[in-house]
Amino acid sequence: xxxxxxxxxxxxxxTESVNIDITQKxxxxxxxxxxxxxxxxxxxxxxxxxxxxxxxxxxxxxxxQPEKATVGLVTAKQxxxxxxxxxxxxxxxxxxxxxxxxxxxxxxxxxEQxxxxxxxxxxxEQxxVQTKDTLGGIQADxxxxxxxxxxxxxxxxxLRSLGTTEWVPVSEKPRYGILALLMGxxxxxxxxxxxxxxxxxxxxxxxxxxxxxxxxxxxxPTIELLAGFPSVVIGFFALMVLATFLQSIFHYDTRLNSFVxxxxxxxxxxxxxxTITEDAxxxxxxxxxEASLALGASRWQTAFFxxxxxxTPGIFAAILLGIGRxxxxxxxxxxxxxxxxxxDINPFASVRTLAATIGAEMAEVVFGxxxxxxxxxxxxxxxxxxxxxxxxAEFYVKGKLLKRIQxx
Amino acid sequence: MTIEKINTENLILxxxxxxxxxxxxIKIPEKKVTAFIGxxxxxxxxxxxxxxxxxxxxxxxxxxxxxxxxxxxxxDKNIDVVNLRxxxxxxxxxxxxxxxxxxxxxxxxxxxxxxxxxxxxxxxVETALKNAAxxxxxKDRLGDSALGLSGGQQQRLxxxxxxxxxxxxxxxxxxxxxxxxxxxxxxxxLIVQLKEHFTIVIVTxxxxxxxxxxxxxxxxxxxxxxxxxxTRKIFTxxxxxxxxxxxxxxxx
Numbered sequence: 001x002x003x004x005x006x007x008x009x010x011x012x013x014x015t016e017s018v019n020i021d022i023t024q025k026x027x028x029x030x031x032x033x034x035x036x037x038x039x040x041x042x043x044x045x046x047x048x049x050x051x052x053x054x055x056x057x058x059x060x061x062x063x064x065q066p067e068k069a070t071v072g073l074v075t076a077k078q079x080x081x082x083x084x085x086x087x088x089x090x091x092x093x094x095x096x097x098x099x100x101x102x103x104x105x106x107x108x109x110x111x112e113q114x115x116x117x118x119x120x121x122x123x124x125e126q127x128x129v130q131t132k133d134t135l136g137g138i139q140a141d142x143x144x145x146x147x148x149x150x151x152x153x154x155x156x157x158x159l160r161s162l163g164t165t166e167w168v169p170v171s172e173k174p175r176y177g178i179l180a181l182l183m184g185x186x187x188x189x190x191x192x193x194x195x196x197x198x199x200x201x202x203x204x205x206x207x208x209x210x211x212x213x214x215x216x217x218x219x220x221p222t223i224e225l226l227a228g229f230p231s232v233v234i235g236f237f238a239l240m241v242l243a244t245f246l247q248s249i250f251h252y253d254t255r256l257n258s259f260v261x262x263x264x265x266x267x268x269x270x271x272x273x274x275t276i277t278e279d280a281x282x283x284x285x286x287x288x289x290e291a292s293l294a295l296g297a298s299r300w301q302t303a304f305f306x307x308x309x310x311x312t313p314g315i316f317a318a319i320l321l322g323i324g325r326x327x328x329x330x331x332x333x334x335x336x337x338x339x340x341x342x343x344d345i346n347p348f349a350s351v352r353t354l355a356a357t358i359g360a361e362m363a364e365v366v367f368g369x370x371x372x373x374x375x376x377x378x379x380x381x382x383x384x385x386x387x388x389x390x391x392x393a394e395f396y397v398k399g400k401l402l403k404r405i406q407x408x
Numbered sequence: 409m410t411i412e413k414i415n416t417e418n419l420i421l422x423x424x425x426x427x428x429x430x431x432x433x434i435k436i437p438e439k440k441v442t443a444f445i446g447x448x449x450x451x452x453x454x455x456x457x458x459x460x461x462x463x464x465x466x467x468x469x470x471x472x473x474x475x476x477x478x479x480x481x482x483x484d485k486n487i488d489v490v491n492l493r494x495x496x497x498x499x500x501x502x503x504x505x506x507x508x509x510x511x512x513x514x515x516x517x518x519x520x521x522x523x524x525x526x527x528x529x530x531x532x533v534e535t536a537l538k539n540a541a542x543x544x545x546x547k548d549r550l551g552d553s554a555l556g557l558s559g560g561q562q563q564r565l566x567x568x569x570x571x572x573x574x575x576x577x578x579x580x581x582x583x584x585x586x587x588x589x590x591x592x593x594x595x596x597x598l599i600v601q602l603k604e605h606f607t608i609v610i611v612t613x614x615x616x617x618x619x620x621x622x623x624x625x626x627x628x629x630x631x632x633x634x635x636x637x638x639t640r641k642i643f644t645x646x647x648x649x650x651x652x653x654x655x656x657x658x659x660x
Contacts, residue, residue, distance in 0.1 A: 213467075287504035291566070294462060295517040295573050296494030305516065310507040406507045406553055 053383050060377035063155045063370060154370045162374075167341035167352065169361065169371045176374045178381070180341040184258065184351030185327065188337065191262025191347060192269055192326045197319055199266075200273035201308075207274075208281035209289075209303040220278060227271035235335035238264030243336065252348035254338055259347045261337030265329050269322035276321060280314020281307055309405045316397045324386055330359040354378050413438035413577060413607045414459060419473035421451075421458060423466070428454050430631045432473075436624070441599060441608045443622035443639065445615060447654070451631040452611045453501075456579050459609065460496035461489050477577070494521065497575035501582040503562035505554035505569070510546050513554045513565060517573040532572055540568035541598050560591025567598065571606075578602065580610040584617065596621050615655060619643045627651045 157173070164177030207219050243260045252259070284307050292302040308315070330353075333339075338350025339360065358375050365372045414436040421429035429451045436442045444452040454463065461482060463469045474481045482492055505513050514533040523529060533550070537543040542564040546557070554565055563583055570578055580599070584592040599608055599621050612618050618625050619639055626636040627650075635642060635651045646652045 285504065287500060287502060288506055290462065290465065291500065291504045291506070291569075292516070293465070294460065294493055294498035294500075295520070295569065296490055296492075296497075297517075297520045298490045301520045305520065306506055406509070406555075 053380065056376050056383065057380040060373050060375075060380055062368075063158050063373045063377065066153055066155060155373075158370045158374055162377075165341075165343040167357070169365075169374065174371060176371070177341075178354070178374075178378060180343045181352055181354050181357055181378070182381075183343055183345075184337070184341065185353040185355070187258050187345070187347065187351055188262045188265060188333065188353055189323055189326050191258060192264075192266035193319065193323060195263055196266035196269045196273060196322060200270045200318070200322070201277050201315060203270075204274050204277035204281055205303055205308065208278050209307060210299065220275075223271050223274050225271075227275060229268070229271070231268055231329060231331040232335075234264055234268050235332040238267075238332060238336035250348065254348065254350050256336055256338035256350060257348050258337055258351040261333055261351065261353075262347070264332045264336045265326045268329060268332060269325050272325055273318045273322040276318035277311070277315050280311040280318065283314065284310045312402060312405055313397060316393060316401075320390055320393050323389060327386055327389075328355050328382060329353075330355040334359055354382055358382075411438045412436065413477065414609070415476040415479075416459075417474040417476065419455070419458065419475060420471070421454060421463070422468075422470040424468040428631050429458070432633045434626060434633055434636055436607065436609060438607050439603055439605070440623040441603050441610060441621055442624045442626065443618035444609070444611045444626050444628060445613075445618050445654075446628035446634075448613075450628040452626075452628045453581050455628070456581055456609060456611050457498075459577070459579055460493050460498055462493075462498065464489065494573055495575055496577045496579060497570035497573055498579040499563070499567050499570055499581065499583050501585055503559060503566050503586070505557070505562050505565050507553070507555060509551050510554045510557070510565065511550040514569050514572045517569060521573065536568040536572035537565075539571050539602070540564045541594060541601075542568060558591075560587045560594065563587060563591070563595060564598065567595070571602075575606065577607045577609065580608065582611050582613060585613060592617070615643075627654060629654070 154174075158176050161175040161177055163179065164175060165180045166175045166177040167180055168175045168177075203219075203223070207216055211219060238260055239256070242264060243255050246260055246263065247255055250259070288306050288310055289302055292306045293299075297305070333353040333356035337353065337356065339352045339356060340350035341352040341357075342349060344351075358378055361371070362375050365375060412435045414434075416432055416434050419429055419432040420427070432455060444456065446452050457463045458471060459475060459477075459482075463471070471483060473483075475483055477492075477496065480487075506516065508516070511533055514536050515529045518529060518532050523532070534543065534547075537546065542561060545561060546552075546565075554562065557565060563586075567578075567580075567583070583599075584595045587595065596617060599610065602608060603623075610618075610622065622639045624636065625639040625642040627634045627642065627646075627648075629650055635646060635648045637647075642651060643655060646655065
């Protein structure tokens with residue numbers, strides 16, 4: 001009875017609504033608002049990203065300009081003797097180099113000598129607190145004189161030292177060579193990707209193609225849970241357990257090195273790569289699977305030669321996200337890589353990454369200092385690198401690779 | 409008399425609790441075209457898929473009875489399903505070329521069978537494409553993506569892909585149902601040519617198509633095989649009333 005009634009009502013309404021006016025354009029407030037709000041939020045988020053970049057880059061700008069003469073005339077001639085840590089023979093530039101920065105007036109003279117200084121290497125340190133604790137107690141000619149102020153332009157010196165391999169930011173004559181940091185970052189990224197990408201992709205392939213439904217329901221959420229795992233915990237694990245364990249296998253000298261760091265970051269990257277790859281593989285039409293099986297292919301042949309190639313774009317996106325994670329990873333890098341900025345392709349050498357450098361030094365730097373500016377420059381470099389990486393990969397994957405795998 | 413290629417004995421198939429095929433016994437002759445007709449959901453596609461064990465992919469399927477191909481029960485425990493499917497190829501309703509180039513689509517089957525000689529592969533690809541009457545259209549763009557072909561071309565490519573493995577039986581699940589009349593007629597011509605070398609079993613909704621291309625026709629209704637005979641007999645003088653009703657369009 002009620003059913004009939006409702007049907008009748010429906011009919012009545014239908015007949016009423018025949019008189020719809022279509023000649024007049026109607027203003028729909030909710031549509032309008034929703035559209036504008038979505039648009040606004042979208043642009044806001046894009047603007048925030050751009051503004052962050054602009055801010056980071058702006059903070060690094062001063063080192064591209066000549067330093068303003070803040071200190072007027074310097075009367076007292078400051079003489080500083082210093083060396084940093086151990087003076088090794090590998091320090092570049094030939095001995096007895098005389099350098100002058102900017103216009104040298106009056107008695108200001110900059111004499112510089114660093115590097116291999118014969119046999120009579122003297123190590124004298126002066127860090128804030130003056131501890132005249134000379135190592136070895138030998139007198140040295142590793143001496144240079146800097147008069148701060150009119151003569152020495154920190155910014156130009158910093159800019160000039162960017163392309164070198166020495167990262168010695170805290171010293172009277174600081175050097176900001178980021179090449180070693182860059183190399184360390186790339187090395188770690190490479191190691192972690194070589195470790196995590198095959199593992200994650202094969203795990204995803206197994207979950208997507210071979211695992212039964214019940215297994216899939218257990219595996220996928222578990223690994224996804226790991227994606228939110230705090231990196232400090234992974235770092236701690238790498239520091240305490242992984243480093244010792246790997247050392248007992250490979251017997252390398254330095255306990256914390258790029259290999260340990262790379263593996264630890266790989267652990268952090270695996271869940272990300274896994275999740276996105278798994279989604280990409282599951283999105284491959286089931287008809288591909290059926291068609292391949294109907295041709296007499298076994299399951300693994302189908303998985304490797306049909307499903308994996310069909311999911312290439314998704315897998316590349318996954319790897320890129322993984323690289324992004326490793327590239328910007330700070331905590332694990334701080335804890336497990338040894339933090340020594342050295343140029344060395346040996347995977348078992350300690351490294352320092354760009355992100356770890358910012359993380360370690362930003363809190364202790366003088367605001368507005370050259371060092372501060374350089375750290376921000378590193379920040380913008382990280383930005384630019386990630387962006388470039390994505391852009392190149394996008395063009396390469398969309399352009400060449402995909403065509404080769406999936407036809408023109 | 410024709411030789412039997414496929415012989416099913418009391419085939420029963422369940423989807424979970426639901427009975428989908430009830431006691432199907434049929435003898436499909438070699439190197440002929442056999443058409444399955446019947447209304448939607450009558451089990452003809454299910455039956456077709458059980459001939460190369462594609463139903464194995466569905467978890468809830470349970471099968472009883474025998475399917476004999478060349479006097480071997482393919483539901484026997486020791487049967488190698490992968491090799492069975494090399495023998496019994498299948499073309500699907502929706503064309504499903506891989507996201508690879510045209511060449512790679514065809515070469516995939518031979519490759520997984522261990523053929524890696526490029527000259528030999530070239531030859532197989534060419535022969536398969538010629539057999540599927542698509543060679544002239546694609547010979548200049550074998551490196552292009554197969555997904556860029558039209559629907560009819562894609563379906564013929566899928567047929568070529570199946571032929572490249574050189575099966576004995578080709579199962580076709582409504583191969584022309586999503587195609588325009590011109591492509592359909594091309595595929596129909598193709599099927600008639602192919603029966604020289606292959607045993608073809610085709611599921612179709614289109615009764616004109618069944619009468620045009622098939623030698624034998626089986627009529628399915630509600631999971632049961634109602635009638636199976638020579639096509640001419642089914643379409644001119646069916647024995648069962650249900651068949652006649654369906655063919656004349658009185659139900660279905």
